[in-house]
Structures are given as C-alpha cells and as structure tokens.
Amino acid sequence: MGEVVGDFEGDLKELRDTFNSGKTREASWRRSQLHGIISLLKERESDIFKALKQDLGKHHVEAYRDEIGTVAKSANYALGNLNKWMGSKRVKVPLAAFPSRGKLVPEPLGVVLIISSWNFPFGLSLEPIIGAIAAGNAVLLKPSEIAPTCSSVLAETIYYYLDNSAIKVVEGGSSVGEKLLRLKFDKILYTGGPRVGQIVMAAAAKNLTPVTLELGGKCPAVVDCMSSSWDQKIAIKRIIWGKFGACAGQVCIGIDYILTQKKFAPTLVEFLKKHIKKSFGDNPMGSxxxxxxxxxxxxxxxKDLLNEPNVKNSIVYGGSLNEENLFIEPTILLDPPLDATIMTEEIFGPLLPIITLEAIEDSIQFIRSRPKPLAIYGFTNNEKLQKRMMCETSSGSITFNDAIIQYAIDTMPFGGVGGSGFGRYHGKYSFEDFSHQKAVLVRGYLIDFGFRYPPWNDKKLQLLKSGLRYNYLTLVLIKLGLKSKA
Incomplete structure (x- = not known):
C-alpha cells in the first residue's frame, strides 16, 4: 500500500535493484504492466468514480471522459506501438567514417519520480506512468494530497495491479515531497504550479537530474467575429466546455480568459449566457x-479574486458563491482591470474574464506582452489571422476552433514552453521523455589513415585539410593514384 511517512531510501533501493536486474527492460514486462493499467481502469471503475466525486465533485461521465477513457486509450496506443518504439533506428553515417554503420538505441533512464496534480488525479498520474514503463523504467509515484481519496485509491490499486517491486506509490503532503526530492532519481516529472516547480528544479539540479515540468499558465482564447451562425454556435459550446466543462475550470490547459473585438463583445456575452444556462441550467450547483x-x-x-477593487463591478453573469458546498457559479467578467490579480495570475476556476480590443489582430501583441502560456486557442476561420497567431506567438500548443482536445491526441506532444514548463509527453513522446537515445557506431578495420595519428608533420596537415574537403572514399582513390586532387 502507499506510505504516508517514513524514510524512502529502502523503497528507492528496491526500485533500483529491480531496474538493475534487467526485468523492466524486457518487452514482456512492459506489456504486462500496460495490460495491468487497462485492467485497473476497467475493474476499479466504480472506485475511481466514487473517489473523483468525493474529492472534486466530478460527474461520472466527466470522470470517464477525462480520466479513465483517455488513459485506457493511451495504454492501448502504447501497446500497439511498443515494438516500434523499442526498436533501434538506423542513421546515415558520412563517408568520412567509412566503413561504419550507426544507429540510435533507446534505453530506459532508470528510476523515475512522478509528482502528479490533484485536478486530474488519475489521468495525470497514470498517463506519465504509461510512458515510463513503456520505456522500461522503474517508477515512484507521489499523488497529490489535495485529492486524498483519489490518492488512496491510486496507492491501493497500483499495489494490486502492477509490479510493486518496480512501481511504487507514496502518499503524503509537502514534507513527503521534500524527502523524496533529497533522493537521487534518474528523471523527475512534475505537474503543478510554478512555485513548486522551482523547488523541484532546484532539488533536481543538485543531482543533475533531468526534469519535465508541466506548469500551466494563463491560456487565452482569441474569439473572432464569425459570420456563420452555425460556426458561432459550435464555437460557444466549445468555449464553455474549455472553461467550465472540465473540473470547473481547474485545468492547466483550460481557457483562462477571452480576447475579442469590442464591437462583438455584447453578442459574445449573450451567446455565453444562453449556452451556460443550456449546459448547467438555472441552478448549476444542483445540476x-x-x-x-x-x-x-x-x-x-x-473569492478574493472577485473581491478585488473594480473586479466585482465587471461581472456581467454569475458570481454566486456557496462556501459550504465549495461551489462557484460559472461567472463572466467584462473588461476587469488588467492589473488585477485575476488578469495577472492563473485563475484555475470557473471565472471567465473577457478583454475587449479595437481589432482582433491586437490580440497577438496582447499575448506576446505576457508570459508564454501552455496553450493558445483561436476561434476564427480567418486563415491570415491563424497564420499570424502561429508565427508571432509562442506557447506549448495552439489549437484553432476548439479547446483542450489537443491533450487527448496521442500523436501530438503535450508540454509547455518558457514559464509554462518544458519537456513533453503523450504517446511516443512519453516513451522518448523517459528514454535516452544512445548513439551506437560500429566501424570496420578495412581502411585506416595514418594522418589521424602523431607524430605530426606538414604532410599530415595537408592530408587533414584534404580530409575536410573530401570524403574518405575520395581520399582512398587519391592515395591509390586513381583520382586527381584537382
């Protein structure tokens, strides 16, 4: 079972001994663990539903969509591609190294630490584990204590469904995290906020441990004035889902705020109001x-974000709070102060500011003037604007005419840039994130050139200069007198 307190050196030693035994490198072991994850999700589905309801109030359909279904899909994708990923890859070798052949051989990094977040406690724990075990590593997982029921279910189910000598779970708060970070791992993946991300990176630096950080940020949605009523309707539904429909906006890649034209803002607000009611009813808490x-x-x-000066006055829809039930109504704000906390820090909740601009193209400079987000969303059919957004902004990803869905695509990497994090995973990228691509070169003894070796003289200098001009095959022909230097 998961451990709450204690010295984790014994756990780390067992994981390292298991890795050093070579067991985790075997394709059969990797496949068995991936099948174990699939069985866990299928057989303990009701336990996962209950835990997510207890900790986060997630409806079981939302829970399946965002955590069980996507993780099962990822595990099956890894199973279907494992042989290809594990195989070595031939690389071209220049004739200057003739005769030789080269290849890249993926090898596991060793024992990896995964520190996951609370907003998707199963998805953000099991998704990186899939990549780590597919790559042949041993894993230590620390789930977030902020979702305690989910953490407990993860510890119990992983103990029963996966190889406990190679995959372990430790539970606990920040003190447990601090103890783990004092130990030497071969890789750390952390999902959470930038403050803790800095702590993780500083601790990893002491052991020169590579780190993948998924930190989020303020993800903007640029909403253009679309001519088609059908496009408008679909766009509004996707915006509402991208803000409120996944964990009540507590999502690192969720829409943080909207940028739109001033003339379109009244229409946009009315559309949003209408479809929020349609999605969540007149009583969202009871829905x-x-x-x-x-x-x-x-x-x-x-609550403090809404209570800042001049912020509350910008509310045009919602704003109701129920502290006893930890519920906040989907809330729309129109042009809150740009220096207010709601516009300078990640919101991570069901509050949606709309910032108006004279021209939609001004959104590019607005985004560029702020830290690089994990994702940018553009709701527009204007190809020129799409191209400018792609070329003139920087973000972990950019998605047009939808939101969040890019996370579920196994063939695309997920990760940040700058302050939103670095490193990437999902699908093959998870395998690569937890692997080292070892360069292997094999040379033959058929040909050798003495000018590589001392003692040095001017003739060897001329031959070395010629070696930079010609490939080795040409030099052989020159040496044999079958080709002129001219």
Missing part, C-alpha cells in the same frame, strides 16, 4: 454537471 472547487483554500483564493 450535478459541474465540479466543485477542490478545497476551502482554493475557494477563498477565487
């Missing part, structure tokens, strides 16, 4: 279709 805020600390943080 059971939107998650709760994870705890009182985060509830108070969101």
């Amino acid at each position: 059971n279709n939107i998650a709760k805020i994870v705890n009182k600390k985060h509830f108070s943080r969101l």
